[in-house]
Amino acid sequence: MTPFPDPDERTRQIVDVLVEAFGDLMDADALAFRTKFRKMAADPFAFYRGSAPLFYADMATTEDRWCDEQTSRVWIHGDLHAENFGTYMDANGRIVFDVNDFDEAYLGHVSWDLRRFVASFALMAWRKALSDEVISELLAVYLHAWLDQVAAFTRSDADREYALLAGNTHGAVHDLIRRTAGRTRLGLLQRMTVVEDDERRFAESPRNRRLDDAEHAEVLAALERYKSTLPPRPWRREVAYDVKDLIGTGGFGIGSAGLPAYNVLLEGYDQALENDVVLSVKQGNVPAPSRVVTDPGIRAYFEHEGHRTAVSRRALQSHASQFLGHTEIRGTGFVVAELSPYELDLEWEDLTEPADIRPVLEQLGRATAKLHCVGDADSDHTLVPFQTEDAITAMIAGRDEEFVADLVAFAHDYAHRTQEDHRLFVNAFRAGRIPGISSSG
Numbered sequence: 285m286t287p288f289p290d291p292d293e294r295t296r297q298i299v300d301v302l303v304e305a306f307g308d309l310m311d312a313d314a315l316a317f318r319t320k321f322r323k324m325a326a327d328p329f330a331f332y333r334g335s336a337p338l339f340y341a342d343m344a345t346t347e348d349r350w351c352d353e354q355t356s357r358v359w360i361h362g363d364l365h366a367e368n369f370g371t372y373m374d375a376n377g378r379i380v381f382d383v384n385d386f387d388e389a390y391l392g393h394v395s396w397d398l399r400r401f402v403a404s405f406a407l408m409a410w411r412k413a414l415s416d417e418v419i420s421e422l423l424a425v426y427l428h429a430w431l432d433q434v435a436a437f438t439r440s441d442a443d444r445e446y447a448l449l450a451g452n453t454h455g456a457v458h459d460l461i462r463r464t465a466g467r468t469r470l471g472l473l474q475r476m477t478v479v480e481d482d483e484r485r486f487a488e489s490p491r492n493r494r495l496d497d498a499e500h501a502e503v504l505a506a507l508e509r510y511k512s513t514l515p516p517r518p519w520r521r522e523v524a525y526d527v528k529d530l531i532g533t534g535g536f537g538i539g540s541a542g543l544p545a546y547n548v549l550l551e552g553y554d555q556a557l558e559n560d561v562v563l564s565v566k567q568g569n570v571p572a573p574s575r576v577v578t579d580p581g582i583r584a585y586f587e588h589e590g591h592r593t594a595v596s597r598r599a600l601q602s603h604a605s606q607f608l609g610h611t612e613i614r615g616t617g618f619v620v621a622e623l624s625p626y627e628l629d630l631e632w633e634d635l636t637e638p639a640d641i642r643p644v645l646e647q648l649g650r651a652t653a654k655l656h657c658v659g660d661a662d663s664d665h666t667l668v669p670f671q672t673e674d675a676i677t678a679m680i681a682g683r684d685e686e687f688v689a690d691l692v693a694f695a696h697d698y699a700h701r702t703q704e705d706h707r708l709f710v711n712a713f714r715a716g717r718i719p720g721i722s723s724s725g
Contacts, residue, residue, distance in 0.1 A: 288704060295708045298338060299718055305337035305575065309543065310720050318721055321713055328699075328706040329407040336363050336388055336400075336572035338705070342698075343396055344576040350395040350687060354675035357582075358668055359599050359659030362388030362573045364397040365404035366632065369648055371464040373626035374447070374603040379464050381448040381457050381647070382601060383655050384627065389596030390573040391582050391667060394656055394676060395691070398430065401652065402695035405645070407702060408632060418638050420692050422645050427688045429649025431680070437657045437673040444602045444658050448651055455643040456635060464628050470558040472625035477529075477549065477560075484557050485529040486549060493532040495546075503530055503546055503565065506611040510565075510620045513594065513609035523561060523606075526551040543567045544613075547623065562623040563607060567616055568593045585667055588617025597621075599659035599667075 288294070303310070310317045324334040332339075348356075361368070361383055370384045402423050409419045437443045450461045478487045486492060495503065504527060511525060529549040545566040552559035568589025574582075586592040590610035597619075598604045607622040635641050653673075660672040680687050712718060 288701065291708060294705065295712050295717070297341070298335075298705060298709055299712055301338045301341050302335065303719060305570070305572070307720075309569075314720055321718070321721060325706075325710045325713060327411065328703045329404065329411060331706040331709055332404060332407055332702050333363075333365055333367070335705075335709075337575055339400060339403075340396070340572045340576045342701075343393070343399070348393055348395055349690065350679065351393040352675075352679045354670055355394045355672075355679045357391055357579070358394045358656060358672050358675070359596065360390060360392050360394060360397045360573065361386070361600065361655060362390050362392070362397070362571050364401045364652065366401065366408050366648075367404075367629060369651065370627060370629040371460055372601075372605070373464075373624060374601075375606050376603055378447060378449060378603075379461050379626055380603075381453060381461055381630075382651050384629070386593055386597040386600060387569055388571040388573065389593065389600060390571040390577060391579075392573040392577050394672070396573065397652065397656070398427065398691055399694055399698070401648075402426070402691050403698040403702065406695040406699035409641075410699065410703075412636055414638065416696060419696070422638060422641055423692045423695055424688050425642055426645040426649040426652075427691055428684075429646040430653045431684055431687070433650040433653035434657060434673050434676050437653065438671075438677055443654065443673065446654050446658075447603075448647055448654075453647060455647075456630070456640065457644060457647045460628055460630055464626050467625045467628075469552075469561075469625050472562065472623065473558070473560055476547075476562060476623075479557060482557075483528070484549065484560055486531045486547060491533050492547075495530065495532055499532070500530060502613055503548075506565070506613045506618065507548065507563075507620075510609045510611040513591075513611065513620075514606070515598070515608075523553055524551040528560065543569060561607070563620055564623050565611070565613075565618050565620050567613075568610075568619050582667065588612060590617030590619040592617075593619040594621075596659075600655050602654075602658045 306317065320334060324331045363385065364383065368383055368385050369381070371379055371381050372384065374380050405423060405426070406419050409422070448457065450458060450465070453461060473484065476486060477484050507525070507527065527548055528551055531547050533545050533547055543566060545564065548563040548565060550561040550563060552561050570589060571592070586595065590612070594608055594610040597608055605622050605624065607620070609620045611618050611620060630644070635644060656676070657673045660668045660670060713721070
């Protein structure tokens, strides 16, 4: 990284990047973005999570020693920070620990994912008052695990079958998988719905809104189009797609402020009330990496952002949920996925000691390698027509220790920059320097 820029110049860049990335959504829902920015103001890690476009603006002007013609065009997660890992149930009924949240997935430098993760961990570890030496050692564990798993995939054709499951995990990751296995679809339904006159419907809440007849009809028509995007693979159990209820709701998470979304209650695997299915229909967003990746062939591959999100998740997750698909509403792309009870995020709050964190990072490194190596020539798309693991191995070419040292140094450097960026952002927000978003109201 270059030395810290002039504070006023950097403040202008931060504001300009955020406005360019989110301006249309800010205009549509200023209140949602004021809430988002307040969450980002909480601490440097929260700011980092919500400012992926700034990270990629910096990557566009940063020399990347760890890419070549092939490894600069692989499928990446796009927002690989420390809190984007958790569990899900795959199409084979297995509870898997993996990356989650594919809203920013795109094609780009494989090192961008690693850089984004290691800087995020350095920020998180700073909150835990871990020393720089301990942070460096833990990041080396993550990066060596990634290298080891990539190398393992060069010796096997089973990368799409590899998964972190209850039988091959340990520590906090294993505990999370076991805890996920105890959850039920009925439990999710009881939290989100009520039963009246022997019929289940969504519970009323401040986040939900009932649709007028015209919007209701639009969403139902979009759901019919969604069915044609489901992959032609055998389901574990057939599901009726009869809509029992439909509501509008807000965006999800710190990165989805202002995005329209709907929840759909479907008749489940049979007419029993305890196994109904809830779908999320969420507007796709422009992924942050696409703002600095200029290859028009990548953009042309996708019909819209909902299509991109669904294709990305299928490429990067392997054996993705049977409900994953996409649709359009008023010409805008939406991604459709199940709101599953079997999705839990990895919680970092109680992971305070290096001895407990070390095995988690080792498993996160392996999960990241699987993410990168499944979305290649073995996938059902044509964007990456080569074996990613072979391309990575050729690019690093035995320089493992140099690679690890370089990315660890980057983590500390960029974490320090983010701490300063956070201060500049908070001051700009408080002073009303973000157009259309007041810090009061």
